[in-house]
Amino acid sequence: MANDKMMAQIRGQDGFIAALDQSGGSTPGALRLYGIPDNAYSSDAEMFRLMHQMRVRIMTAPAFAGAKVIAAILFEGTMDGRAQEKPVPAFLWEERGVVPFLKVDKGLEAENDGVSLMKPVPALDGLLTRAVKLGVFGTKMRSVINLPSKDGIAAVVAQQFDVAAQIAEHGLMPIIEPEVSIKSPDKPGAEAILLAELTGNLDAVPDGRRVMLKLTIPDVPDFYSALTNHKRVARVVALSGGYTRVDACKRLSANHGMIASFSRALTEDLRNSMSDAEFDATLAKSIDEIYRASTVKV
Numbered sequence: 132m133a134n135d136k137m138m139a140q141i142r143g144q145d146g147f148i149a150a151l152d153q154s155g156g157s158t159p160g161a162l163r164l165y166g167i168p169d170n171a172y173s174s175d176a177e178m179f180r181l182m183h184q185m186r187v188r189i190m191t192a193p194a195f196a197g198a199k200v201i202a203a204i205l206f207e208g209t210m211d212g213r214a215q216e217k218p219v220p221a222f223l224w225e226e227r228g229v230v231p232f233l234k235v236d237k238g239l240e241a242e243n244d245g246v247s248l249m250k251p252v253p254a255l256d257g258l259l260t261r262a263v264k265l266g267v268f269g270t271k272m273r274s275v276i277n278l279p280s281k282d283g284i285a286a287v288v289a290q291q292f293d294v295a296a297q298i299a300e301h302g303l304m305p306i307i308e309p310e311v312s313i314k315s316p317d318k319p320g321a322e323a324i325l326l327a328e329l330t331g332n333l334d335a336v337p338d339g340r341r342v343m344l345k346l347t348i349p350d351v352p353d354f355y356s357a358l359t360n361h362k363r364v365a366r367v368v369a370l371s372g373g374y375t376r377v378d379a380c381k382r383l384s385a386n387h388g389m390i391a392s393f394s395r396a397l398t399e400d401l402r403n404s405m406s407d408a409e410f411d412a413t414l415a416k417s418i419d420e421i422y423r424a425s426t427v428k429v
Contacts, residue, residue, distance in 0.1 A: 134268065134302075137224070137230045137268045138268075138304075138365075140197065140201050140202075140228075140230055141201065141202060141230055141268070141269075141304070141343070141365060141366055142365050142366060144197075144201050145199075145201075145422075145425070145426045146197070146198070146199050146200060146201035146390065146422060146425065146426070147199070147200065147201065147368075147390045147391035147392065147393070147421050147422060147425040148200070148201060148202040148203065148204060148232070148368055148390065148391065148392035149189070149195070149200050149202070149203045149204070149229075149392075149393070149394075149397055150203075150204045150271075150370070150392050150393060150394035150397070151186045151189065151190070151203050151204060151205055151206070151209060151394070152204045152205055152206045152209075152234035152271065152394070153182065153206065153394065154206045154207070154208075154234065156238070158178055158179065158182050159178065161182065161185075161395070161398070162178065162181060162182060162185070164395070164398070164399065165185055165398070165401060165402060165403050166402040166403040166404055167181055167403050179208050182206075182208075183208065183209060183212050185398075185401075185403070186205075186209050187212075187214045187219075188410065189398070189401070189414060190203070190214050190219070190222065190223065190227065190229075191214060191215060192410065192411045192414050192415070193411055193415070194411065194414055194415035194418050194419075195227060195229070195414065195418070196227050196228060196229065197227060197228025197229050197230075198228070199418050199419070199422040200227075200229050200418060201229065201230060201390075202229060202230035202231070202232055202268075203223055203229050203230070203231060203232065204232040204233070204234055204271050204306075204392065205219060205220070205231060205232065205233050205234065205267075206234055207233065207234070207235075207258065210231070210233050210262065210265060210267065211265075218265055218266075219231070220262075220265045220266040220267050221265070221266055224266060230268045230269075231265075231266065231267050231268060232267065232268060232269045232270060232271055232304075232306065233258075233262045233267045233269075233270050233271070234270070234271050234272070234273075235252060235255060235258060235259070235262075235270045235271070235272050235298070236249045236250070236252060236271075236272035236273055237249070237250045237251075237252050238250050239273075239274070239275060242275075242277060243283070244278075244280050244282055244283035244286070245276070245277050245278025245279070245280035245283040245284075246274065246275065246276050246277065246278070246280060246283035246284060246286065246287050247274060247275040247277075248274055248286060248287060248290055249272060249273070249274050249290060249291075249294070252294070255294070255297060255298075256297070256301075259297075259298060259301040259303060260301065262301075262303065263301055263302060263303065267303065268303065268304055269298075269303050269304030269305060269306060269343065270298050270303050270304070270305050270306060271305075271306040271308055271345065272291065272294060272295075272305070272306070272307070272308060273308040273310055273345075274287045274290065274291060274308065274309050274310065275309075275310050275312060276309055276310065276311045276312065276315070276321050276325065277312050277314075277315055277321075278315065278316070278317070278321065279315075279317045279320035279321040279323070279324055280324075281324050284309070284321065284324045284325055284328055285328050287309045287328075288307075288309055288325070288328040288329060288332055289332070291307045291308075291309055292307065292332045292335075292336075292342075295307055295342050299340055299342075304341070304342070304343060304365060305342050305343065306342070306343040306344070306345050306368070306392075307329075307342055307343065307344050307345065308344075308345035308346075308370065309325060309329075309346070310345075310346075310347055310370060310372065311325060311346070311347040311372075312347075312372070313347060313372045313373050313374065314373075318347075318350055319349075319350045319351065322347075322349050322350065322351075322354060325346075326354065326355065326357075326358070329344065329358060330357065330358070330361070333358070333361050333363045333364065334363075336363040340363070341363055341364060341365040342363065342364065342365065343364065343365050343366045343367070343368065344358055344364060344366075344367045344368070345367075345368045345369070345370055345392050346358075346367060346368075346369060346370070346389075347369070347370055347372045348369045348370075348371075348372070348374070348379065348382040348383055348386060348389070349386065352385035352386055353385070353386055353387055353388075354386075355367060355386070355388075355389065356387070356388060359387075359388030359389065360388070366390065367388060367389050367390075368389065368390050368391065368392035369383050369386065369389045369390065369391055369392060369393075370392055370393070370394075371391070371393040371394065371395060371396035371397075373395070374396065375396065375399065376393070376396035376397070376399055376400075376417060376420060376421070377420075379391070379393060379396045379424075380396075380420055380421060380423070380424035381424070383424040383425065384423075384424040384427045385427075387427060387428070389425075390425040390426075391421045391424060391425045393421055396417075396421070397417055397418075397421060398417070399417075400413050400416075400417060401413055401414060401417075
């Protein structure tokens, strides 16, 4: 079954996950970095069309393949779109050997108690049903932690695991992403509380069920090693969190067992004005750098 092959790839294959899931408020910034100014479009529909074109250009580049890019996280509009006349999830898996994931959160609540919880997702079951039909393997959802608040971080992790259980009922693999801001005034303190909360919640996950974790690269190397070895964890992946690719890769390479799930750090050198040959070569260089940082052995 395709799902079994996807699971084996996610759990055991060398490589990293490409995060192609900018949405809503983050899309204009991503387009600006790509060289498309705000005045190049006059509606959200045009903005997302340009973003989809960028993503398809990435996904169809020769270097974007399962040998190094084991999975990709998609925005809902990308999941519903097409690449080379195929639905994007089918294209990724059948043509590129890349496992498709879907970003399912709808953004963040205002900060409270040092954290930002996820906004409610009232139509989640319908979205998950549609994702399964399109061949999506798993999901991703993001919260943000700014301060080392025990109650706040506990609330973030509890919400993530509650929604993860709902996602798992659809047969999908949830990626839990409680991002610790790299601008936190006490990032190590927040990470220590997060580790304890994640461990307690993982211990309560039912037998036969696993989750993935997407975490900010910790200040202390191998700080999350107990999570990478936890029986309820399929894989621990790292977000770049605003670090440059060079810095993110350097930090990641000191954390054995974590692999990248980079967004901005993957695409930071790509420009709309590049020729196809220049674009493909630049992307290949980025992929090689992130792959090397994700495959450092103990």
